[in-house]
Amino acid sequence: xxxxxxxxxxxxxxxxxxxxxxxxxxxxxxxxxxxxxxxxxxxxxxxxxxxxxxxxxxxxxxxxxxxxxxxxxxxxxxxxxxxxxxxxxxxxxxxxxxxxxxxxxxxxxxxxxxxxxxxxxxxxxxxxxxxxxxxxxxxxxxxxxxxxxxxxxxxxxxxxxxxxxxxxxxxxxxxxxxxxxxxxxxxxxxxxxxxxxxxxxxxxxxxxxxxxxxxxxxxxxxxxxxxxxxxxxxxxxxxxxxxxxxxxxxxxxxxxxxxxxxxxxxxxxxxxxxxxxxxxxxxxxxxxxxxxxxxxxxxxxxxxxxxxxxxxxxxxxxxxxxxxxxxxxxxxxxxxxxxxxxxxxxxxxxxxxxxxxxxxxxxxxxxxxxxxxxxxxxxxxxxxxxxxxxxxxxxxxxxxxxxxxxxxxxxxxxxxxxxxxxxxxxxxxxxxxxxxxxxxxxxxxxxxxxxxxxxxxxxxxxxxxxxxxxxxxxxxxxxxxxxxxxxxxxxxxxxxxxxxxxxxxxxxxxxxxxxxxxxxxxxxxx
Numbered sequence: 001x002x003x004x005x006x007x008x009x010x011x012x013x014x015x016x017x018x019x020x021x022x023x024x025x026x027x028x029x030x031x032x033x034x035x036x037x038x039x040x041x042x043x044x045x046x047x048x049x050x051x052x053x054x055x056x057x058x059x060x061x062x063x064x065x066x067x068x069x070x071x072x073x074x075x076x077x078x079x080x081x082x083x084x085x086x087x088x089x090x091x092x093x094x095x096x097x098x099x100x101x102x103x104x105x106x107x108x109x110x111x112x113x114x115x116x117x118x119x120x121x122x123x124x125x126x127x128x129x130x131x132x133x134x135x136x137x138x139x140x141x142x143x144x145x146x147x148x149x150x151x152x153x154x155x156x157x158x159x160x161x162x163x164x165x166x167x168x169x170x171x172x173x174x175x176x177x178x179x180x181x182x183x184x185x186x187x188x189x190x191x192x193x194x195x196x197x198x199x200x201x202x203x204x205x206x207x208x209x210x211x212x213x214x215x216x217x218x219x220x221x222x223x224x225x226x227x228x229x230x231x232x233x234x235x236x237x238x239x240x241x242x243x244x245x246x247x248x249x250x251x252x253x254x255x256x257x258x259x260x261x262x263x264x265x266x267x268x269x270x271x272x273x274x275x276x277x278x279x280x281x282x283x284x285x286x287x288x289x290x291x292x293x294x295x296x297x298x299x300x301x302x303x304x305x306x307x308x309x310x311x312x313x314x315x316x317x318x319x320x321x322x323x324x325x326x327x328x329x330x331x332x333x334x335x336x337x338x339x340x341x342x343x344x345x346x347x348x349x350x351x352x353x354x355x356x357x358x359x360x361x362x363x364x365x366x367x368x369x370x371x372x373x374x375x376x377x378x379x380x381x382x383x384x385x386x387x388x389x390x391x392x393x394x395x396x397x398x399x400x401x402x403x404x405x406x407x408x409x410x411x412x413x414x415x416x417x418x419x420x421x422x423x424x425x426x427x428x429x430x431x432x433x434x435x436x437x438x439x440x441x442x443x444x445x446x447x448x449x450x451x452x453x454x455x456x457x458x459x460x461x462x463x464x465x466x467x468x469x470x471x472x473x474x475x476x477x478x479x480x481x482x483x484x485x486x487x488x489x490x491x492x493x494x495x496x497x498x499x500x501x502x503x504x505x506x507x508x509x510x511x512x513x514x515x516x517x518x519x520x521x522x523x524x525x526x
Contacts, residue, residue, distance in 0.1 A: 001146035004119070006030040008495050009141055009151035012158030013120065014042025014380075015104075015481055016465065016488030018112040019061045020155055023492025025117035029499055032149050033113070033120045034141070036162060036322045039370040039379040040108055040122065044481050045101040046237065046378035050301055052480045056444055057093035059409060060521045062485035066095040068107045073099065087298075100299055101239065101366055101378075121145060122370075125322045129168035137461045137504065138169060153498055153505050155491045156389070157465040157484065160325060164389035164454070164464050171389040171458045236336040237382040238362075240287060240300040245364030247376045249344040249357065252337050255373040259334055266342035273343060273353070280356040284343055287360065299363060332381060333373055391464045393450035404448040406510035407524035408517060409486040412444030446524060449510045452491060460504040463491045486522070493520060 010021045013035025021031040039045055057063060073096060080096070081087040090097050113120050128142035140150045141163065156164040165173040273283060281287055287300040319325050343349050344357050362376025371377050452463045465487065493516050498505040517524065
């Protein structure tokens with residue numbers, strides 16, 4: 001056991017957290033980065049390798065990171081196939097549309113964590129937090145590796161908000177939305193997540209004429225394009241390979257059997273494949289070549305289809321610990337890998353389907369050491385919805401309509417409709433889809449500085465990684481790493497400034513922060 005004193009504690013080793021840490025470390029401060037999974041990089045190394053960019057080129061370190069990825073890829077022989085092609089460059093910014101996780105990991109290792117002021121740990125959980133009840137400062141974080149980390153400032157860029165939502169920190173948090181906040185009012189700071197059972201969540205809706213209780217219900221995907229929480233919220237997107245060194249689907253058997261896989265549990269899935277006359281991988285998971293040509297010698301990123309479990313979505317809001325999240329990942333693995341293996345090994349599926357399945361398999365050269373359950377399977381699922389701490393300001397659709405008084409970095413996505421929830425009012429029997437009352441938006445927007453701050457009544461020396469309302473445009477922003485990376489740099493710049501001034505980070509003013517953001521390359525206009 002060791003007691004370590006640092007200037008900043010970073011929860012979450014996805015790239016946003018690593019950028020925050022590097023930004024602080026380069027100012028001469030000591031940084032400790034804690035990641036609960038066994039890999040750094042989050043979704044950027046996990047099969048979501050068709051990079052999504054916002055509506056304009058990323059700023060600051062985010063732009064440099066992807067330029068470094070491009071340079072390294074070219075040094076490894078990558079040839080870009082024009083613009084806006086699957087293996088080409090993005091027409092808006094000249095950055096790669098598809099990347100290999102090996103390129104990303106190389107740039108992480110050589111440009112972000114290789115600094116003497118940075119300590120990085122993986123596969124380590126937060127076990128406790130010591131916060132001063134009077135000053136509201138987090139003083140230390142206890143970890144499962146035995147370290148107790150004393151810190152002056154902190155930020156949380158884990159997808160799951162493990163630190164910001166920790167009970168000992170005392171910041172209220174939510175999954176989905178607690179109130180619609182259509183009128184741009186600031187949060188009361190008192191909204192708290194509450195689960196009544198596995199199937200629904202009761203929460204207040206704030207309206208001009210008072211509060212009403214709504215019951216959120218989950219609607220499964222339908223042909224009209226409305227996505228359910230399960231299909232659009234999170235799933236295993238993974239890499240497939242057509243290279244000679246690929247790992248066969250038979251390698252799934254042992255880990256699946258260890259989790260209780262049985263062919264009879266997939267009877268309905270096999271029946272559906274037979275009814276659809278499934279003959280190729282597209283009936284199970286779409287395939288997009290990533291890094292090389294021709295297609296039969298490349299990595300492929302997937303968008304799993306027909307492999308999600310509706311009931312799993314209803315369990316996700318109940319997760320409160322990393323061990324519960326690991327259990328959930330196992331259930332996701334059963335739902336996704338279990339269906340692939342069922343199609344591969346069932347005596348009922350066609351020989352043509354098996355032949356076409358055998359063209360693809362898990363990568364041989366990716367995730368040799370860091371993976372989930374079986375080599376080649378990514379350590380991090382694709383996440384679009386997550387639990388969020390509640391700060392003083394939640395970004396909503398109104399942020400598209402105006403420039404805030406305290407802009408920091410750009411966000412924004414060409415939003416396709418990914419409604420997560422339908423709402424039903426038991427008093428009026430009126431139902432509507434999340435985001436329905438607002439106009440469809442396709443634009444960039446500016447993230448307010450208030451967006452990062454918790455209420456001072458809860459904590460004064462930390463910043464929140466994500467404080468967006470769960471409408472479908474906000475949740476698409478959540479999973480776009482370039483946007484998160486820019487926010488991570490904003491957090492790092494702000495924490496370094498707070499350390500320079502000897503103040504708590506929530507007391508950093510936008511007037512003081514703005515010159516440093518501009519110096520880092522952030523354009524705070526639309």
